[in-house]
Amino acid sequence: MSPAVSTRRIALLLAGLAMFGPFSIDTIFPAFAQMGEQFDADKLAMQQTIAVYLIAYALMSIVHGPLSDVLGRRRVILVGLSVFALASVGCALAGDLTTLLVFRALQGLSAGVGLIVGRAVIRDMFDGDDAQRLMSQVSMIFSIAPAIAPIIGGWILGWQRWPMIFWFLVVFSLALLFATWRWLPETHPREARSKLVPACLLRDYAAILLNPRFQRLAAAGAFNFSALFLYIASAPAFVMDILRLDERQFGWFFVPMISGMMLGSWVSGRAAGRISGARLVDIGFVCSGAAIVVNIAYNLTVSQPQLPWAVLPMTLNAFGIALVFPILTLAILDMYPRQRGAASSMQASTSLILNAAVAGLLSPMLSHSALWLAVGGAVFLAIGWSFWRWERRRDRTPPRPSPGPPPIEPSEPL
Template structure:
């Protein structure tokens, strides 16, 4: 098998593993009303099916990476897919909300294995421009998932009740499990592995987390993504209450959002080796900022609140997020070449904690008013940009360590 075919297969497999997360969240959005009625739960209680999942995902994300540093990338992904498949069966068979929430938590504990460990695997195999290109390609394919997931969820509801969605997730994860078993290479050989010792793990995590540069880069990426995720977490209210659309119309929100992410990922891959990461990141934040301003302007002055104009700024938001993400992620991974799994885990944990707070607190608080939603999204994007500017100012003022010099001076990094 040629190298190009192997890379293509790996790209699709990693993208599929990354899709588990958005599919697990977005396919159930159209079923919220039905789930609430059948489980005797209000909208806020049903919203916790997302928050519980994200909290569990975030908690386990700090384990996936170092576990893969110790026992190998492939074993962690295979184990995660086995647990996720069984948890999806449990969700499908749940008869009350507490049981469903318990299995949603188990889904969250296992769903991140493919995405988090997959990022480290990309950096294991590829360097420089090639790493950015593959990361962008995976992001581009991954970006399709949130667009089609609610559409798939609405289509499934036309064939049955809400448990069928979880049977679909069971089948999807089983296929990925088989594909991983057959085709995923072990990218972390025994000679490169590090022992998994609790005291060392805590010490390493503390060292990474207390690194001011890691904090700035992780915060910049997390808050920038959160500006878009606020709309995703608010999708049921935004689509069905503000846009006055039905359960099968979530595509109006997700297609422009994910279309922007796919476009931004494509542009990021094309820019690798042709444009500095500094400039690409600046352009990404600028485009995201324009989208935020347009959101605020439309929400403030539009009457009535209609499609497609209400959702078109989300395209720019998605472009901005996708341009920024690969560069910040690779910069973090390059800071810790022997602990890429741990660095990827801690970055994911940071993003997921922010996403869980957005889903569990900001979305219920702001989603009742489109203007409040737009202002909240803009504030998150602005906060991400401020952390990134802080990072750039520090890099210009202070001498960097040798590893940071390599990252900063690389033509496709920060």
């Protein structure tokens, strides 16, 4: 097998591993009404199936990366996929909302291995522009998940009830389990692994979390993505209540958005080595900002949002996010070459905690109005951009002379 074929296979596998997290969120969106009717639950209660999943995902994401630093990437991914498959069986067999929420939490506890550990695998295998290209390829393939997941969920509901969606997730996770066992090599050799010492892990976490540069980069990425995730978390209300579509028409919302993300990921990969990472992030924020302005202006001028104008701004917003994400992620991983798993975990948990708050608190409050969703997205983007501008100013400011040796900060320029 040629190196090019091997790289493509790794990209497909890592993208698949990252996809089963979004699949477990988006495939059930079309089934909210059916599930709510069976469990006698209102929209706010059904929204907790997303919030519980994300909270568990965020909490366990702190552990996935360091475990892979200690035990190896491959072993942690295989165990995570096994637990996810069992949790999906529990969701499919749930007879009440409480049981469903318990197994949704178990899904969340295991789903992060693909995305979090997969990022560390990329940085283990490649450096510099090659790492950016592979990260962009994975992001481009991964972007398909939010688009096709609700469509698949709608198709399944066309011939079976909602439990069949979770049986689909069982099959999908088992297929990934086999592919990982068969094709994913161990990229973190024994001699490079950390020791499983809780005090050391806590010290590493504290060093990463308290690093000002990590805080700026992680916050810039998290708030930037939340401008779009607010719509993703509000998809059932946005599609069926605001756009007045049915459960089989989620593609009208997701396909344009994901098309923008795929195009942005492709451009990011092509730009590697040609345009600086910092310049690409600037361009990404400009694109997202233009999309937000257009979105607010449109919703101020209409009483009933219509296709395609209601979703086109999200295409440009997603394009901008896809330019920003690989650069910020690789910058964080490069800060900690011996603790990439821990760094990936901390970045993911930062984003996931924010997303859990968006899904559980803000989405129910704002999803009744397209204008309020647009304003909420604008606030998130403005916060993310502010953190990025802060990072850019720090990067351009020469260090002040000090009487002693300079402090060691594990950072590299973008």
